[in-house]
Amino acid sequence: MNLLQEIQQKIDQKTKPIGALGELENLAKQICMVQETTSPSLKNPTIIVFAGDHGLAKEGVSAYPQEVTFQMVYNFLNGGAAINVFSRQHDLNLKVVDAGVNFDFEPHPDLIDMKIGKGTESSLRGNALNADQISDCFDKAKALLERDDLKDVDIVGFGEMGIGNTSSATLIMSALYQLRLDECIGKGTGVDPEGFKRKYDVLEKVLEKHQGATSPEQILSAFGGFEIAMIATTMLEAASKGKMILVDGFIVTAAYAIAKAMNPEIQKNAIFSHVSDEKGHRLLLQKLEAHPLLQLGMRLGEGTGAAMAFPIIQSAVNFMNEMASFESANVSDKE
Ligand SMILES: O=C(O)c1ccc[n+]([C@@H]2O[C@H](COP(=O)([O-])O)[C@@H](O)[C@H]2O)c1
Numbered sequence: 291m292n293l294l295q296e297i298q299q300k301i302d303q304k305t306k307p308i309g310a311l312g313e314l315e316n317l318a319k320q321i322c323m324v325q326e327t328t329s330p331s332l333k334n335p336t337i338i339v340f341a342g343d344h345g346l347a348k349e350g351v352s353a354y355p356q357e358v359t360f361q362m363v364y365n366f367l368n369g370g371a372a373i374n375v376f377s378r379q380h381d382l383n384l385k386v387v388d389a390g391v392n393f394d395f396e397p398h399p400d401l402i403d404m405k406i407g408k409g410t411e412s413s414l415r416g417n418a419l420n421a422d423q424i425s426d427c428f429d430k431a432k433a434l435l436e437r438d439d440l441k442d443v444d445i446v447g448f449g450e451m452g453i454g455n456t457s458s459a460t461l462i463m464s465a466l467y468q469l470r471l472d473e474c475i476g477k478g479t480g481v482d483p484e485g486f487k488r489k490y491d492v493l494e495k496v497l498e499k500h501q502g503a504t505s506p507e508q509i510l511s512a513f514g515g516f517e518i519a520m521i522a523t524t525m526l527e528a529a530s531k532g533k534m535i536l537v538d539g540f541i542v543t544a545a546y547a548i549a550k551a552m553n554p555e556i557q558k559n560a561i562f563s564h565v566s567d568e569k570g571h572r573l574l575l576q577k578l579e580a581h582p583l584l585q586l587g588m589r590l591g592e593g594t595g596a597a598m599a600f601p602i603i604q605s606a607v608n609f610m611n612e613m614a615s616f617e618s619a620n621v622s623d624k625e
């Protein structure tokens with residue numbers, strides 16, 4: 291019997307009709323296959339929020355000013371953001387990575403300094419990231435997962451914070467899958483009709499300028515941002531270390547799309563937490579053949595969708611480890 295058959299047999303011997311735990315059975319199978327075991331674990335579940343600023347933000351593509359990025363980083367460190375509340379509720383460790391915020395932070399025990407730069411270049415002018423910065427992301431992602439507080443983590447929930455980053459995610463989606471801008475663009479933090487028109491016009495110009503960007507590396511370099519690049523490279527690193535990758539909303543999914551284009555193998559490790567209310571997310575998930583667990587009308591980011599989905603994934607692992615079998619519970623199996 292191969293491992294997949296052993297896993298299926300263990301699932302089918304649990305005290306339930308065949309297949310009755312639905313999606314939880316698929317999750318259990320997926321985690322068991324990644325961990326090469328029939329007794330999976332989710333040790334030290336951790337949400338990492340990657341923060342970064344965007345040169346494009348000064349073109350008026352967001353409903354909020356750029357300084358909200360660093361202000362929200364302080365909110366995360368002080369425990370007051372939505373992701374702090376949900377992480378506490380579900381017993382998740384929370385780490386914040388400064389991937390490239392346009393602000394100099396004082397050292398803080400929960401803030402990990404992985405600064406690539408102080409905000410990306412505007413993609414209207416040139417590439418958001420240069421080749422050295424992309425290679426810096428790969429090095430920093432490796433160092434990140436080698437830290438003592440992250441190396442024994444079985445599942446990483448990816449979150450982000452960055453004013454203007456729905457623009458980067460939109461541009462990445464459009465370029466990667468050759469989709470029209472109107473299929474990918476949404477309101478982000480909630481731009482009004484005038485702001486939406488401005489965002490549309492700016493992104494149209496950016497796409498025009500970077501038509502030659504076709505490989506995932508070129509697309510990431512053209513459109514950024516630092517947090518998206520750090521998420522993509524950390525996902526690749528996490529998958530290579532056999533960790534589960536828990537994908538959050540629109541921006542994190544765009545980072546995943548880049549990572550998957552670089553190495554399709556990572557899909558084995560990826561779990562999709564929710565479909566966000568940001569307009570392009572549903573189509574992006576379809577392009578990735580990804581099936582999100584939740585639909586709650588959320589569009590916040592920060593890893594909040596990942597935090598909400600975590601208890602479901604924990605249930606998948608717990609039934610596998612704790613449920614009785616027909617034999618152990620003396621329940622009659624089907625004829
Ligand atoms: O996760 C999502 O699906 C999502 C959808 C819309 C907005 N956001 C968050 O809003 C910010 C980006 O929005 P914007 O309008 O500044 O591009 C960024 O901090 C994200 O965390 C997040």
Ligand SMILES: Cc1cc2nc[nH]c2cc1C
Pocket residue numbers: 354358362450451452479590591592
């Ligand atoms: C206040 C605020 C909180 C956020 N969290 C993630 N993106 C955000 C954007 C804004 C504007």
